Amino acid sequence: MAALCHDIGHLPFSHAAEEELFPPGWDHERMTMELIQSDEMKEIWENARPPLSSEDIVKLALGPKKAKELQFDDWETMLSEIIVGDSFGVDRMDYLLRDSYHAGVAYGRFDHHRLIDTLRILPPPLYPYGNQLDNSKEPSLGVEKGGIHSAEALLLARYFMFTQVYCHHVRRIYDIHLKDFLIDWLGETKYPTDIDAFLKLTDNEITSDLRDACLDAERPGHIHADRIINRKHFKLLYTRNPTDFKINSDAANLVKEAAVKEYGEDKVRLDGYSKKGGITDFPVLSDDGKTVLSALQESQVLAKIPSVVVNYVFVDPNIRDEALRWFNKGKAQIITPQKEEQK
Amino acid sequence: MKRSQQRVVILQLIMALKENNSWCGETHIQKAAYCLQELMKVDTDFDFILYKHGPYSFDLCDELAAMRADELLAIKLNTFPYGPSLRVANLGKEMVERFPKTICQYKDRVDFIARKIGAKGVAQLERLATALYVTSKSEHDTVDERAKRIHDLKPHVSFDNAQIAVEEIDAMKRESANIV
Numbered sequence: 001m002a003a004l005c006h007d008i009g010h011l012p013f014s015h016a017a018e019e020e021l022f023p024p025g026w027d028h029e030r031m032t033m034e035l036i037q038s039d040e041m042k043e044i045w046e047n048a049r050p051p052l053s054s055e056d057i058v059k060l061a062l063g064p065k066k067a068k069e070l071q072f073d074d075w076e077t078m079l080s081e082i083i084v085g086d087s088f089g090v091d092r093m094d095y096l097l098r099d100s101y102h103a104g105v106a107y108g109r110f111d112h113h114r115l116i117d118t119l120r121i122l123p124p125p126l127y128p129y130g131n132q133l134d135n136s137k138e139p140s141l142g143v144e145k146g147g148i149h150s151a152e153a154l155l156l157a158r159y160f161m162f163t164q165v166y167c168h169h170v171r172r173i174y175d176i177h178l179k180d181f182l183i184d185w186l187g188e189t190k191y192p193t194d195i196d197a198f199l200k201l202t203d204n205e206i207t208s209d210l211r212d213a214c215l216d217a218e219r220p221g222h223i224h225a226d227r228i229i230n231r232k233h234f235k236l237l238y239t240r241n242p243t244d245f246k247i248n249s250d251a252a253n254l255v256k257e258a259a260v261k262e263y264g265e266d267k268v269r270l271d272g273y274s275k276k277g278g279i280t281d282f283p284v285l286s287d288d289g290k291t292v293l294s295a296l297q298e299s300q301v302l303a304k305i306p307s308v309v310v311n312y313v314f315v316d317p318n319i320r321d322e323a324l325r326w327f328n329k330g331k332a333q334i335i336t337p338q339k340e341e342q343k
Numbered sequence: 344m345k346r347s348q349q350r351v352v353i354l355q356l357i358m359a360l361k362e363n364n365s366w367c368g369e370t371h372i373q374k375a376a377y378c379l380q381e382l383m384k385v386d387t388d389f390d391f392i393l394y395k396h397g398p399y400s401f402d403l404c405d406e407l408a409a410m411r412a413d414e415l416l417a418i419k420l421n422t423f424p425y426g427p428s429l430r431v432a433n434l435g436k437e438m439v440e441r442f443p444k445t446i447c448q449y450k451d452r453v454d455f456i457a458r459k460i461g462a463k464g465v466a467q468l469e470r471l472a473t474a475l476y477v478t479s480k481s482e483h484d485t486v487d488e489r490a491k492r493i494h495d496l497k498p499h500v501s502f503d504n505a506q507i508a509v510e511e512i513d514a515m516k517r518e519s520a521n522i523v
Contacts (some may be wrong), residue, residue: 064394065401074498077394124396124465136396136466137499249413249434250347274409281369281427294426296418303420303427307412326426340442 001045001052002060003083004305006091008035011191012203017179021189029066031198033058038195053309057341074139078121081141086277088119088151096157099165107160115117118147122283125294142283145298152301155280162275162308172271173234173314177227184221185209234269237323244335250310251335255327259313262326267316274309344386350410351442352379352387352449353403354435357416358370359485363461367428368397369407374472375456376403379480383452384523393496396465397473397477451522459509459515467508470500474508478516486510 009031011018018028018066035041037054045052055070063080084091093112100108122142136224143151165171185206192198213225226235237259244251256270280302283292296303315323327334344352356375357367358483365371377398379385407429410416415435419428431439439446460468470493477492484492490505500508 047460061420064392068390068392071393071496136469138396138469138497139397245414251416274412276405277408296420296427302420307408309409309412337441340444 001048001177002080003056003090005032005036005041005057006061006083012201012206013178013182017182020179021186023193025194026191029062032061033067034195059285078139078141082119087280087282088115088143088154090159091134092158092279093154095295096154096161099161100157103164103165105161105178107164108157110157111150112154115143115150116152118144118150120144120285125281125283125292125297140283142285142292142295143277144285145287146297148158148295150285151282151295152299155302155305159305159308160271167308167310168308169236169239169271169312169314170222170233172273172310172312173269174228176269176314177224177233181210181221181224181228182206184224184280185213185343187220228320232317235317235320236312237263237268237309237320237327238316239310240311244331248335248337250251250337252313254334256313258330259323259327263315263319263323267319269314271312271314272310275307280305292294344388347438348445349406349441350415351445352385352453353406353440354409354415354431354439355446355449355453357429357431357459359457359459361430363457365457366426366464367430367463368426368465369404369429370467372407372429373399373403374468375460376400377472378456378460378475378515379452382512382519382523383456385423385449385452389444393473393476393477396469397497398476428464433462453523455519462518469497470504470508471511472517473500474512476503478509478512486513 007028009028011021011028015028016077022028022031032248036058042054044052046056056076059067059070059072059076060080062082062208064070064077065084083088083089086092093115097112098107100106121139123137124140147288181296192201211229212224213219213221214229216222219225238252238255240252248254252270252272259268280295282295284295284298285291286293349438352371353376356379357372360367360375361373373395374397376387377391377400380387380389380391381398389406391398391400393399407416411418413428413434414432415426416429417432417437419430420430420509462469462473473493473496474489477489479520481489481492486506486509489509490502493500493505493508494502
């Protein structure tokens with residue numbers, strides 16, 4: 001039930017503009033919680049045999065990261081990890097396979113049957129303390145050694161999907177245009193958090209209004225709808241690259257600020273993504289069935305998967321050629337790092 | 344605190360932990376960052392909850408990943424069978440040099456934490472950071488009450504070990520009072 005309910009609080013078009021569209025203090029996880037605890041859903045939980053608790057479902061559906069005010073014991077942590085965990089959460093497995101299928105690409109595929117078969121609850125890998133081992137006994141989700149290649153395939157699939165699909169610059173700019181449209185479309189109001197009103201709005205209503213707004217210059221969001229429907233999206237001015245990055249890791253922000261100063265806020269968009277989650281390490285049960293090892297020690301592949309990070313600066317297509325000339329001329333000055341002033 | 348300053352403080356903390364013989368795995372950094380924020384009142388503004396091995400911040404976890412992606416930090420794989428460490432990469436060292444004011448502002452507090460917990464192992468850090476977490480929520484409870492709470496929250500931590508951890512945190516609080 002928790003797995004099924006995990007995503008029910010999403011806005012139309014999923015993550016796009018969630019922060020700007022919801023009232024302060026709201027996000028799709030809070031909406032998910034409200035829906036799970038609604039009277040209508042409570043009736044379903046109470047009629048299940050054995051009856052289910054909405055608080056248990058909220059805990060497992062959201063996990064400790066999002067249900068911060070709830071206290072999790074070890075088993076609840078483990079079960080929520082199976083649904084929303086960074087390494088082996090079923091949410092991740094599902095979206096990679098599903099998005100890969102619908103986008104018509106093979107990058108997101110991996111042997112999820114083998115991976116699920118080899119998942120195990122294990123203590124963490126070892127860390128030394130002086131000449132002895134001082135290891136926590138806290139259990140976490142890991143794999144048998146035989147499943148490590150399936151785990152590698154999952155994490156590679158994620159890397160490829162992010163670099164090739166989710167972070168493709170054209171996809172990213174359309175997300176920004178959609179967000180701009182939705183903000184204008186809502187006007188002064190925010191997205192409804194009342195459950196009935198929330199459930200009334202779907203992708204279909206927004207797609208229909210998007211087309212209407214494109215055809216009518218008087219309607220809110222017309223300019224953004226026109227960019228989306230007629231493919232007049234903003235074009236790349238700047239992409240994060242290793243050479244500039246070595247000079248200044250904040251180069252993209254500085255390029256954006258300089259471009260805004262030169263051309264105005266409405267002609268420039270900044271976009272960035274960097275991989276969430278910590279070191280991709282998890283316990284691996286060795287063939288002797290007793291020793292627990294670090295996945296990064298066992299797998300040369302996992303240790304070498306790069307972090308996904310993108311930064312883009314986009315500009316209005318009408319000024320792109322001029323903006324490129326301007327940028328190439330002043331680039332060195334724009335991205336040179338400044339030292340923090342001493343008192 | 345600006346994000347760039349927050350990053351500099353993390354880099355400073357990792358360097359100080361290393362100097363104090365820390366293994367510098369992610370758990371070591373998480374617990375040290377928690378102590379720095381909660382005990383030493385350094386305004387890094389990470390949101391900590393009770394999770395993996397005690398207080399844990401998903402924000403910090405994401406920030407460490409972003410700092411690796413930005414080549415400020417690098418993973419160091421260790422000899423079989425031990426877990427990985429994080430180290431400050433060259434770009435991270437260059438960043439630290441660009442923020443002398445921030446480094447100076449937090450040096451005493453970072454050094455205190457690194458000195459006190461740098462050489463501790465994961466299980467000790469888990470107990471100690473959880474003791475600080477419990478103490479911050481119920482400061483006026485007795486040592487035994489807090490130790491019981493730790494044992495309830497983390498059943499794999501014995502009551503006796505929890506008691507030692509609470510006493511150690513109380514001592515650290517007293518000692519740090521003139522630095523904070």
